Amino acid sequence: MTPIRSSQSSVPPIPSPGIETSSTSLHAAVVKRDSEAVARLRNEGLRANTLNVEGRSPLDALENMRDIDERSRSSLHMALLQSLNPTAPLGYTKPEALHGTAWGLEILQSGALKGGVNDPKGGTQSLEGKVFFSDRTPESTTDQTTRPDLRRKPRDYSAGEGLHPSNAYSRALQHRMAQVILHALDNGKTLSTSTASPSIEVANPKQPQIEGAAWLQRLLHASYIKNIGGRKFIGAPLDEHLDSLKLPGSLALKSGGQVNELRVEDLNRFYHQAASELQRSLEDGKAPYLGLLNKGGIVPLVFGFEKINNLSTHRIHYSSKIKQYSYQNTEHPLSGSSENGGKLKEVEVRSLADFATLCLGCAIKEVELPANLIVRIKGQNGEKAQYLDDQKIVMFRQKLLAQIAEQAGDEPLQTLSLHRLQAINSSIRANYLYASGHHALRD
Structure with a gap:
């Protein structure tokens, strides 16, 4: 199969006389089984996401063609989806479905996307326990194209942010702030206090760590993590911003009608118990491991898949329109399945530093990256994305493992x-913080 993109990407495309540039031109070229015309039209700027009068994209038109041989189908598929990015491997086709997550290492470790593994999202129209994808379908029934920016929503989701203390971003930062509290108390440093004097209901006042951890989680989320005040703790030395963290100067434990006022040493002992329990629960799987390894900073990943069949649609009513979200009822194996397809082909990271953290996490947890995977490094400041194929991934990991x-x-x-x-991670990230995919692999 011949790639449609010339390896000499600096040569501008030559317009072809007689080819229409209307929204149906690509559809017509697909129906005519003319992969060269499809490639030419895409090089001229036509996008393969426009819907025809029947509400079908050129990919839909190709999928619905029955009397076509596999070679022609494959050529048309490549012509429609091959990346025009000059930095992409020649012949590489773009994913057809994407899933953004802050739990990338856990997904690679389990070998599948699993819905409902962590806490419910809790939205009023939320559909819990499903695996959602951003795919090449319209976002709304009134749209004239498929999703115009296929990667945007998965990238948003990959940040792990949300309103509730159970979201991945909050939990990673809760862990870092618990480390700050424990480091201060273990080293005899004084915690800054506020005038607040809350009370906590506990089952056993002699063992208040369970309720204490839940209370501390809510406090950190509401007072720091929901606003920008918590960001300064991400990646910073444990004692650098200690003065910015203020805990109540007194606290009451209530149990069976009894009230126990905690101050000074008793209060510090309670804070140590609560922070230790919160840290333990987060390290036991309640927070994404890469976020812990990265000192409270989420390492967002976007998984890119081949075509996934039999996806269902969840509709959410907004004030201006109804939006559609594609999902799967069951877990989705990264290797794909005979019934639904959807093999993992690409993982996007923000930077080589994030990929270094991912590789370190894989080494710690003894997780192998899938074979034939492409790693896409998101372009920064208007730059083109960079790509690592199998060979470049091996080179990168060899250098990284030597540093580790x-x-x-x-x-x-x-x-x-x-x-x-965490210290090792900070060190290796510093080596790749400003490097592009190309320069990082030079000797």
């Missing part, structure tokens, strides 16, 4: 404390 080994010595990564692993 220098810092870990003979100790297996699995035996190192999280604090030590």
Whole structure:
């Protein structure tokens, strides 16, 4: 199969006389089985997301063609989806469905996307326990195109943010702030206090850590993480912003009609118990591991898949329109399935630094990246995205693992404390923070 994009990407496309540039031109070229015309039209600027009068995209038209041989179908499919980005591997086709997540390492570890693994989203029209995708379908029944910016929503979701304390972004930052509290108390430093004096209902006043952890989680989320005040703790040394973190100067534990006022040493002991329990629960799977490894900063990933069949549609009513979201009832294996297809082909990261953190996480958890995977490094400041194929991924990981080994010595990564692993992560990220995909692989 011949790629449609010339390897000499600097040569401008030559307009072809006689080819229409209306919204149906690509549809007509598909019906005529003319992959060269499709390629030419796309190079001239036509996008393959326009719907015809029947509400079908050129990809839909191709999918509905029955009397066509597989070679012609494959050529047309490549012509419609091949990346025109000159930095992409020649012949590489774009994903047809995307899923953004802050839980990338856990997904790679399990080998599947699973709905409802973590806490409910809680929206009034939310559909819980499903696996959602951004695919090449219209976002609204009134749209004239399929989703115009296919990657935008998955990128939004990959940040892990939300209103509730259970969202991934909040939990990663809760963990970092719990580390700040414990570091201060373990080193005899004084916690800054406020004039607040809340009360907490506990089942056992001698073991208040469960209720204390839940209370501390809500406090950190509401007072710091929901606004920009919590961001300063991400990646910062544990004692750098200690003065910015204020906890109540007194607190009452209520149990069975009894009230126990906590101050000074008793209060610090309670804070240590609450922070320790919160940290433990988050490290036991309630927070994305890469967010913990990255000192409270989420490492967003966008998974790109081949065509996924048999997706259902969830409709949410907004004031101006009804929006449609594609989902699957069951878990989706990264390898795809014979019935639904959808093999993982691409993982997008924000930067090489994020990919370095992902590779470190994989090494710690002994997770292998899928074979034949393309890693897409999101373009920054208007730059084109960069791509790592199998060979470049191997080169990158070899250099990275050598850097990790220098810092870990003979100790297996699995035996190192999280604090030590966080330090290693910070060091390797610094090596790749400003590097592009191309320059990072040079000797």
